[in-house]
Amino acid sequence: MTNRPTGDRESSGESALGFDEFIAILVAFTTIGGIIFWSFSRKDSGWNFNKVLSPLPIPSANVQPNNLPSPFPTAKSEPNPGSNINTLPSPPDADVVEPDTMQAPIDQVIPRQVLPSPNVAPIESNKTQTPVSFSKGLESSIKSSPLPLVSPAKQKSTIPPPIAFNDVSSDFWAGRFIDALSSRGIIKGFPDYTFRPNQPVNRAEFAAILEQAFEKEGNNSIISFQDVSTKFWATPAINRAINTGFLKGYPNKTFKPEQKISRVQVLVALVSGLNLKEPATPSQILSVYKDAQDIPKYATGKIAAATTNGLVVNYPNSKIFAPNKEATRAEVAAMIHQALVRTGRLERISSQSIVQLSQ
Structure with missing residues (x-):
């Protein structure tokens, strides 16, 4: 059996804490409690621990140093009221930049066209624009100043070519x-x-030509001739020629159509x-x-x-x-x-x- 020195005792897991360790733990808990009490006692209820814990943002390429004048007109950017302030930062390729993550003053940021995010509700304008109704305007203008009525032009008649008769030469006098x-x-x-x-x-043939040539209106009386039956081919033409005054009959109520x-x-x-x-x-x-x-x-x-x-x-x-x-x-x-x-x-x-x- 080996003898050990009296001052080198074997440490036991049941040994009590020392005085210095107890003081250090007390100070740590007191500090943490003070920080928590201080944070909850602030009037600003919008304290965001995500911002404290979020990593530092990478400076954007669109932000210019403070000592260089901006070549573009400055524009003041306002946060979108429809966005959620507790949401995570936008991805690097997003066009919307949180104002709190900017490293340069807001008035030195190059203005960019901000595209609406699919998750953000559109901003409604306070001004109400009244749409213009073109149909109502046109209707009112027509009522106030009526246009003259234009009648369609009559379609010109197309005359077909003449009949090529075998016995009428090109140099025939008629x-x-x-x-x-x-x-x-x-x-x-x-x-x-x-x-x-x-x-x-003959007279019947001449009456038929007159009927085709002239559009003169006459009475519709039917004249009965002893030598013209009702079924004769030229009876309608003869009646029209008599009624329009082109032809006349003979005294004995004959027309002599074959003459x-x-x-x-x-x-x-x-x-x-x-x-x-x-x-x-x-x-x-x-x-x-x-x-x-x-x-x-x-x-x-x-x-x-x-x-x-x-x-x-x-x-x-x-x-x-x-x-x-x-x-x-x-x-x-x-x-x-x-x-x-x-x-x-x-x-x-x-x-x-x-x-x-x-x-």
Whole structure:
């Protein structure tokens, strides 16, 4: 058994604290209690321990030293009232910077565009902006100053090309008259694509051409002729020609639809239907024709009116009227054309066959 020195006793876990250790522990607890009491006794209830414990912020690149003037206009930044002051600091790439973490004075910070955070409620402006209603403004302006009504323009009619008849050459004397009427459906040819320009025209055919050419309104009375049945193909055209004043029947209540119509009868019918005024001295006007003596007495005034209005077309000699000659389809087409020119529906055609009085 080994002998130990009396002063070197083995330490025991049950040994009491020393006086110096007790004093140190007492001082530590007293200090901590004082700090806690001091912190809770402050009037500022917004004390934030997170700020005390948070690490020091890294100076931003947008903060300039105090001794350098800012090249940009200064702006005072205010904290967003919608943000929570107890939240953790924003990430490094955020555009919102807490004012308390800035190392430089606020008036030296370069102004930046602050984008709203998705977790922060937008700031509402105190000023209320009244939206402008364009529809109401337009409606009020229309009511105050009414605009003039504009009627749509009438659509121009498209005239189809004329019918290419096999027996009407390009140099035919009445070719241009025939083309003008055929393109408008006033005259038509035969199933074999012929016009038969030299064929005479009877009274029924002439009535049908008048019905297609003129839009003159007349009464709707039905005249019964002994030689025209109700089922005759030209009965509607004959009734219209009688009611509009172009044609007349004979005294014995006959119309003679198959009778060939003469040149003088064509012109008398046109002058009567258009109500053209007869000149005071018809004989002087009719002296332009070498065969004026062949004109029937009843028709002298009408033919003089037809001459002064440019309705007479003579071929091949414009000085030969040939009043009692049967009118051909080409001659009827030329005279109908001239009557439409007189009413303003067609344009004039230059032709040596048109009789023109010397001025």
